[in-house]
Amino acid sequence: MARNGPGEDIGPDVTPKRTTLADVARHAGTSTAVVSYVLNDGPRPVSDRLRAKVLHALDELDYRPDHAARALRRVRRRRHLGLLVPDVRLPLFGTLVGQLEVQARERDHLTLLGNTGYDPEREIEFAAAFTDSGIDGLIVVGGANGAATAALCRQARIPIVWVHNNRDHVESQVVGADHLDAGRLATTHLTQVHHRENIAFVGGFTAADVQHGDRETVAQRYAGYLEVVGESAARHIPTDLTPSGAYHAMRHHLSTQPPLDALVVGTYAQAAATVRAVTDAGLRIPQDISLVGYDADPTGTYTQLTLTTVQQPIATIARAALSRILDTTPRTSDTPIPPIDIHLTIGESCGCTSAHPVSLAPANT
Template sequence: MSETRVNSGATRDDGANVTTRRPTLADVATLAGVSTAAVSYVLNDGPRPVSAALRAKVLAAADELHYRPDRNARALRRPRKWRQLGLLVPDLTLPLYAALAGRLEIEARDHEHLTMIGNTGYDPDRELEFASAFTDVGIDGLIVVGAVNTPEISAVCRRARVPVAWVHNRRGTVDTPTPLVGADHVAAGRLAASHLVEVHGCRDIAFVGGFTATDVEYGDRETVAQRYEGFASVIDGTVIRTDLTPAGAYRAVGEHLRAVDTAPQALVVGTNGQAAAAMRAVTDAGPRVPGDVRIVGFDGGAANQFGQITLTSVMQPIDVIAARAIGDVLDPTEPDRATRAPMPVTLHRGESCGCTTFSEDEPGRE
């Protein structure tokens, strides 16, 4: 005859079969020799008082069994003020994504939602793993920034009946007509190039960035491709191809400058994460910024204002993007979503392009 007992969170069968299960409140009561109500009073600090001896006995039994309260069941027994949103971000070390995550968290909290964040590293498998785990724990909506596994995440959210908002850019297609919440990156590239041509008279401008699968495996090549499209609509410039890492930008720009007789008059750097590296590559090669080479980037943050040379940067409306994304995930039936256009961008003038004094942001032009 087999004997079954609860021990350290497992039910052991001394026969052929071995199964495990999570210890319950009733198991704690049995081991402590008290009622389940008494265990509940101890673990929940009420509503009735218990003696110190009974409390010690219950806690000792709970420790022996490695008992953990069922948080989902506990949540169902009390009024629920805070709900949960999942947020997937490619790289929280990059200023743009950090700014988006911070603003999204504030917007969610204003709507009584807590935010669980997954840092995906542009890895499609990790992105899907986070999406599946978040829907399993019962999130009320998912926000995906810079998605690289759009079709599978879309399918996971559809099966779980979890609304999803796509922010900044996405790779692949969705199975429902869900709009993208983001800025007009084509207009951003056009604005960067136009500023150098029209304000500074540049005719020899190179674009720094990678936007094909050959150039970039892990990175936001879709956004860079759109920015290059806008750039190319203004000027037929050289492309200095990189893998979208700072080291890649430093290496590629340095190699280009060593291979040409004369440095280009200006660079448009496709991502914020590469702007400082490109600038350093120029100065290490000998030319001065902005005296010899003018530089315009994208998505420069507040911290950039204290650099040795402030970066002229095309900026996205982070606050507006975050508010709209939260609105989409909390109210996925909003009627204007299908006809929504990308959001306008502005140019913040710094010193890297030769605008030596700060001025009002220059709006994007169509």
């Protein structure tokens, strides 16, 4: 619940009032000038004892400097959030950006967008530029430099939320679906509904395989796949997560390894290339090889072959991320994030004839 002042609830959909220098000064028992000296490291010295009191007050009140407001010296109609995504061209991330922008505007926030390409240096470059511009919070989708980005935001006293996945271990939780369950769901559909026995997983998840890609998510999906098929039956086709990498790895596997009858494709970006590799090898989907993927483009229902995919509820994820960054106080930031359900959307690639999604709640509910 957001709070306008000590003990005053203002509802879940209202952005909390910004803590001011005067609030911090009162809490620390000093003047706004001293607070300013601590924040700006000058121009006058502050004793260690008084500095410690001010820093404690800043933490207690979750003070966030409004850099842009100080620069412009005028009231802004809307505040700003920074939004970092790996590649807005991918359907999952493009749809998520759209949802975050719409929902943020409803809460009087505009978004500043940066494409990171899963590049750690680019991520920290965008994060630094956005914090300097005076954002009120940073949303990082698919973080590739978690520890450094978290440290930067902590120093700038700007809240941060991680969405979908995070390459580095950080204290904050990640808002997103359970990718382990997603791996289980895709594989279980192939084994239980289509009785497939020789199922391969397409996608790399090591640093050697993938430099700039969503290898953490793929690793979790592979772990879910592995739980279903078992170590002895697992067949892994490592790729660099690019379409060309998937195509060539798939063609090589089909020409050199024993036949298979199903595929779990670890990312949507590899799906079309995998289908092409199978058909170029003279095999048919789904008659010879059933296929299940992830996060299909919701507009791609008129392609030659519609994909059966595990889908994430993008609107729900966007709402949870914004709530985490705008409504959560330091005292409640460790509150567990409610599980986010996933579902299987049936297409033509697995061999099903029905068109009804199968829902699955995360295993920890």
